[in-house]
Amino acid sequence: MNNQQLTAIASAFAIQGDILSIKQLGEGFINDTYIVTTTDGNPNYILQRKNHNVFPDVAGMMDNIAAVTAHIKAKVADPLRHTLTVIPALDGKLYVERDGNFWAMCLFIEGSKSYERADSLQLAYQGGVGIGRFQSLLADFTTPLNETIKGFHNIRHRFNQWDEAIAADRASRVAELTEEIEWIESRRKTMLDFWSLVESGVIPMRVTHNDTKISNILFDEATDRVLCAIDLDTVMTSTSLNDFGDAIRSYTNTGAEDDTDLDNVNMNIDMFRAYAEGYLSERQSTMTESEIEWLAFSGLYITFEQVLRFLMDYIDGDRYYKIAYPTHNLVRTHAQYKLLRSMEEQYDDMRRIVVNLLS
Ligand code: ADP
Ligand code: GN1
Ligand code: MG
Numbered sequence: 001m002n003n004q005q006l007t008a009i010a011s012a013f014a015i016q017g018d019i020l021s022i023k024q025l026g027e028g029f030i031n032d033t034y035i036v037t038t039t040d041g042n043p044n045y046i047l048q049r050k051n052h053n054v055f056p057d058v059a060g061m062m063d064n065i066a067a068v069t070a071h072i073k074a075k076v077a078d079p080l081r082h083t084l085t086v087i088p089a090l091d092g093k094l095y096v097e098r099d100g101n102f103w104a105m106c107l108f109i110e111g112s113k114s115y116e117r118a119d120s121l122q123l124a125y126q127g128g129v130g131i132g133r134f135q136s137l138l139a140d141f142t143t144p145l146n147e148t149i150k151g152f153h154n155i156r157h158r159f160n161q162w163d164e165a166i167a168a169d170r171a172s173r174v175a176e177l178t179e180e181i182e183w184i185e186s187r188r189k190t191m192l193d194f195w196s197l198v199e200s201g202v203i204p205m206r207v208t209h210n211d212t213k214i215s216n217i218l219f220d221e222a223t224d225r226v227l228c229a230i231d232l233d234t235v236m237t238s239t240s241l242n243d244f245g246d247a248i249r250s251y252t253n254t255g256a257e258d259d260t261d262l263d264n265v266n267m268n269i270d271m272f273r274a275y276a277e278g279y280l281s282e283r284q285s286t287m288t289e290s291e292i293e294w295l296a297f298s299g300l301y302i303t304f305e306q307v308l309r310f311l312m313d314y315i316d317g318d319r320y321y322k323i324a325y326p327t328h329n330l331v332r333t334h335a336q337y338k339l340l341r342s343m344e345e346q347y348d349d350m351r352r353i354v355v356n357l358l359s
Contacts, residue, residue, distance in 0.1 A: 017042025044108035060146035062094035128278025130226035138207040171317035210234035213250035245298030296350035
């Protein structure tokens with residue numbers, strides 16, 4: 001995508017000022033993100049090409065984001081920094097379509113920073129506050145949301161996809177993955193039993209973020225206090241436990257998501273405590289008994305799901321996640337499985353910490 005094309009797309013949105021530069025930001029697994037700077041005195045913007053294979057209904061996704069952010073804006077002290085601001089296109093739509101690609105824009109939040117890893121307990125605590133607050137601000141949001149990715153954190157749906165992927169064996173990799181496949185199969189029943197509690201309503205449905213890794217939180221550059229949750233593409237109705245679990249998967253990992261040295265990868269229980277403390281400070285009074293009971297387990301659940309998703313994508317010939325080298329998804333599978341094992345070993349301690357924080 002050259003600069004001229006990017007400028008044409010950015011100019012189709014209702015921006016203020018003249019465009020000075022458009023530069024790629026980070027390397028997301030799913031979308032392509034650019035920062036658009038403009039002439040002095042005007043805001044800067046985030047321009048994003050939304051992955052149309054992952055999000056077939058970009059219009060529905062943008063409707064979700066606009067509704068949820070409008071709801072939050074009405075409640076927070078600083079509406080331009082405490083949530084995303086969607087910038088509509090000049091034709092009034094919330095996205096621009098060009099050559100089969102879908103683009104969306106939001107305000108760049110100045111004086112913010114994000115992290116790829118949680119490098120202090122304070123940061124983990126703040127991240128927990130961020131997601132706890134996000135869920136609390138949306139507790140009274142009643143408009144139905146579009147299900148933009150079917151069965152996103154629904155392990156029954158994931159197992160259906162898994163069974164199909166194994167049967168199809170598109171990349172002829174199943175035969176060499178006996179051990180890894182057993183990691184998934186040996187936990188099938190435990191994970192489905194948990195999900196039955198969601199299906200039967202024992203665990204309630206709420207408005208959730210669904211992608212709560214640390215890079216999807218903005219922190220104040222000056223104070224490192226949380227500003228808001230970003231990357232709202234996956235906002236949907238689900239269990240709040242998924243948001244907690246996905247954050248635990250990300251914040252507590254002492255290694256990288258794709259670490260090739262498994263000795264680096266473990267769950268840091270102090271990070272777990274710090275994140276849980278921040279989260280509960282915002283959510284404790286509104287959680288049900290069942291949510292409290294299963295809070296620690298949610299870390300294992302989402303990490304297991306991530307092992308399944310990375311492995312399934314590898315089996316499928318790497319169609320979902322962007323990869324940097326041919327075995328990338330397999331490396332991610334092994335690294336996330338190591339994290340899952342570490343969580344399983346420390347599960348009793350995780351449960352005790354939740355009980356202690358609540359007493
Ligand atoms: P991806 O889907 O690729 O993960 P994100 O929406 O998470 O895309 O954006 C990638 C990164 O860009 C974030 O981690 C953050 O550093 C930065 N970013 C995204 N939106 C904003 C924003 N509105 N203001 C400031 N920085 C942002
Ligand atoms: C993707 O878009 P990004 O990089 O924040 C993925 C998450 C995974 C994550 C793994 C829509 O998140 O579900 O947990 O990668 N998002 C989607 O790092 O599938
Ligand atoms: Mg992101």
